[in-house]
Amino acid sequence: MPSASTQTLGDDNRVVDRAARVRFRRAVSLMLMTLVLPGSAQLVAGNRRVGRIALRIWFALVLLGLVALVTSITSRDFAFWAVSNTLLLGVLRLALMALAIGWAALFVDAWRIGQPLSLRQNHRLAVVGVNGVLCFSVAGTLLMGAHMVGVQRDFMITMFGDGEVVGAHDGRFNVLLLGGDSGAGRWGLRPDSMTIASVDAETGKSVLISLPRNMQNFPFSPGSVMAKEFPKGFDCDGCYLNGVSTWAGDHTDLxxxxxxxxxxxxxxxIEGITDLKINYWAMVNLEGFKDLVDAVGGVELTVRDRIPVGGLGSDVTGYIEPGTRTLDGHDTLWFARSREGSDDYSRMARQKCVMGAMLEQISPEVAVRNFQKIAKASTQMISTNVPQSEVDNFMGLALRAKSQKIATLSLVPPMINTAEPDIALVQQKITEAIDKSEGKQVALAAAEPAPSAASGKKKAKPTTPSLTGGSIGSLRDGYAANDAEDLGSAC
Structure with missing residues (x-):
């Protein structure tokens, strides 16, 4: 039978153990309270003034966040404005950094309030570990958020400028998209492709109007510098549409x-040819385009013919085989650019298919998930004069356009003779394509007379030559992707 002194010692040990466990639970609880309600630990067991200030700031931030979230859900325009406003992004970045530092300080103070020196060694180590995990997890998450906000802000500053805001013309924004082979920081080389994205300012419904780079003998917009230099049109020997940029580069004094x-x-x-007023322009570095495609995980395209990769003739290094497949940046670029066994007009059709697929497949979720890669690729890929203040507007238009069919028109043979273009016909076709996109009635050309019953003969369908079109159709019928009311179905 144990003595009275032994029993008393056992009771004392149990009391000490219980007290140690209580102190440990109290220390952990103070840190968990700081995780859920920053400042609550100080309000309960520390500096109440600090606790009250921290809780007020926390509740104000939660309320502000909820209001911003609800407003963003109910108004996409607000969300687009928020992610494109560099002043707001700068303030948010600083706020996240300050919040990370302040929250980490509250965790350290909660650990101090828990009186770690009064804990047993194993409890003390556990508290240090818990506090470290919570402190670095919360602060690290907030600092990562600040970094992402900084990336977005730098992207807006680098990509867009403070140019003049131009309103819609006849209810539409006309954006000239230029594709060239220039490298990062070298935007002066002549464009390889030219497409006008004509977008309805209300609905976002779009028409892609492409001009062949080999067009000749075309006029310039009345009263312009180029119109004064070439009053009869760009009729010099060997002068093509894609050479205008080079000519201007050699005569910068004008x-x-x-x-x-x-x-x-x-x-x-472009304005002289189409009679469309261009609002803004964007030049895409086609080599840098590869990085953007890779950043979003590739793009799914339907390859209708074998597409040569690598150049012309002996430079061909392989082929993109037919079928519906997800192409990486390298293969997507060659799908859009390949000329072997093909022609410029086929390339224009394939380039439209790539544009349509990118618009359709890059969802907000994909953009958020790959945001940093996309931002890095985009700043190396695009030069534009779209002002920062207009970015939110165009983001909204792009989202509305995503849910609608994209119409296309390419000013190519057999409709247009690129050597001697009928400018009146060009402008008529553009007007018809835009009117049709907007749902307006378009006067149809007189149909060919039907074969007489007496002849009993039906007009034979023309044979379709085999070309590397990458889209439905051939040079004879203009390629479906070059002239379509629904680009998606033509690709």
Whole structure:
């Protein structure tokens, strides 16, 4: 039978153990309270003034966050404005950094309030571990958020400028998309492709109007510098549409004050040909385009013929085989650019298919998941004069356009003779395509007379030559993707 002193010692040990466990639970509880309600630990067991300030700030931030979340859900325009406003992004970045530092300080203070020196060694180590995990997890998450906000802000500053805001013309925004082979920071080389994205300012319904790079003998917009230099049109020997940029680069003295004389001259040509007023332009570095496609995990395209990769003739290094497949950046670029066994007009059709697929497949979820890669690729890929203040507007238009059919028109043979283009016909076709996109009635050309019953003969369908089109159709019927009311179905 144990003595009275032994029993008393056992009771004392149990009391000490119980007290140690209580102190340990109290220390852990203070840190968990700081995780859920920053400042609550100080309000209960520390500096109440600090606790009250921290809780007020926390509740204000939660309320502000909820309001912003609800507003973003109910108004996408607000969300687009928020992610494109550099001042707001700068303030948010600083706020996240300050919140990370302040929250970490509250965790350290909660650990101090828990009196770690009064704990047993194993409890003390556990508390240090818990506090470290919570502190670095919360602060690290907030600092990562601040970094992502900083990336977005830098992206907006690098990509977009403070140019003049231009309103819609006849209810539409006309954005000239130029594709070139220039490298990062070298945007002066002549464009390889030229497409106008004409977008309804209300609905976002779009028409892609492509111009062949080998067009000749075309006029410039009346009153422009180029119109004064070429009053009869761009009729010099060997002068093509894609050479306008090079000509302007060799005569920069005519474009005083212009940062992009080549682009400005090209716009003068595009406006003269199409009679459309260009709002903004964007030049895409086709080599850098590979990085963007890779950043979003590739793009799914239907390859209708074998597409040569690598160049012309002996430079061909392989083929993209027919079928519906997800292509990486390298193969997507060659799908859009390949000329072997093909022609410029086929390339224009395939390039439209790539544009349509990118618009359809890059969802907000994909953009968020790959945001940092996309931002890095985009700043290396695109040069544009779209002002920062207009970015939210175009983001909204892009989202509305995503849910609608994209119409296309390419000014190519057999409809248009690129050597001697009928400008009146060009402008008529553009007007018809836009009117049809907007649901307006379009006067149809007189149909060919039907074969007489007496002849009993039906007009034979023309044979379709085999070309590397990458889309339905052939040069004879203009390729479906080059002239379609629904780009998706043509690709």
């Amino acid at each position: 474009f005083k004050g212009s940062k992009q004389p080549g682009v400005d001259a090209t716009i003068m040509a």
